[in-house]
Amino acid sequence: MSAFDRAAVRLLDAIWPRACEAPGCGRRADRPDSLLCSACAAALPYASGAACSKCGRTFPGQASADFVCDLCLKEKHPAFDRACHALEYIPPVDALVDIFKYRGGRWLARDLAGFLEAAVRARLPFAEADLIVPVPLHPERMRRRGYNQAAELAGILGAGLGRAVRRDVLSRSRDTGHQARLGRAERLANVKGAFKAEKPEFVRGRAVILVDDVMTTGATLGECASALKAAGAAVVWAATVAAAV
Ligand SMILES: [Zn+2]
Ligand SMILES: [Zn+2]
Structure with missing residues (x-):
């Protein structure tokens, strides 16, 4: 804005x-x-307590700093190095995200990016980050919605952290549809190979913060991180407004 x-x-x-x-x-x-x-x-249900050192999902109780949750172990670690989120994806956060994405609530980006920035500052070594990259929308979906919610968040986060934001280093070659209706294994298969790093010269050797609105299984963020790593990114951290509990 x-x-x-x-x-x-x-x-x-x-x-x-x-x-x-x-x-x-x-x-x-x-x-x-x-x-x-x-x-x-x-x-709001802010993410708090013990967290997985990979996906950032939180748990009641305590955990060591290098604790890795069962989900991350089962999937042989997602390609991102660490993830964090600001809020748990439960009411009313799901409704707010829905308004933000599907019902013209573009201005909610300010609020949601504010929560996101606080989480990044608290949970990621953000001072070492070189650039911020949003998860891309498929061009057809972008045309219908008029904006990419992840890019809106990334833009505000980049301004807050004083880091460059690049919307052109990742592309989405397939419209992967609505992941919400798919099971965990189906989601992973559905996004496999859907993303490509377009401009490796901006990514090579860099520490990247990858931004999206919600992490559900982590499949989309994992695929984006794989593409960035294939292009030479040194580190990829993922940051989302909310994550499914
Ligand atoms: Zn109110
Ligand atoms: Zn985990």
Whole structure:
């Protein structure tokens, strides 16, 4: 969002206060530059506690710093080196992501990217990152939706962290459809080979933060990380707003 857009939003907020976007809330969005009220923002299911050192999924209780969860062990480790997420993908986060992606809630990117940046700062060695790469949409889907939700998040995260964002180093050769209806093994097979690194010269030897909205099985992020590694990326960290518990 440009400075002009932000100024326009502030002006609109002053004239016509916005309602909180959280489903069923109805309170006024009382935080600057946010579409969520302070009560809803505070009550979100933030990822906390012990985490897998690979996929970042959280667990109740304690774990050592190099703990690797069963899912990661079973899949012989995803290709990304480490992942983190800000929120658990449970209500109302699923509904917010749905509004953001499918129901024109593009402006929710500011809120969601804010949560994402806080998680990256807390859980990844972000100071070592060279560039930020969003998971690409298939061109046909991009044409229909008008924006790539991952690129919106990556743009705001890049500005926050002071890192370059490159939307042109990964491409998606197949539209993999809606993964939500598929089982775990099917998801892995469905995204196999769907991504390609287009400009290895920007990736070679670099530490990359790969950005998406939600990690479900990690199949998509794993395939993107494989493509980046094949192009010579030194390290790939994955960062998502939310992850399925
Ligand atoms: Zn609210
Ligand atoms: Zn794991």
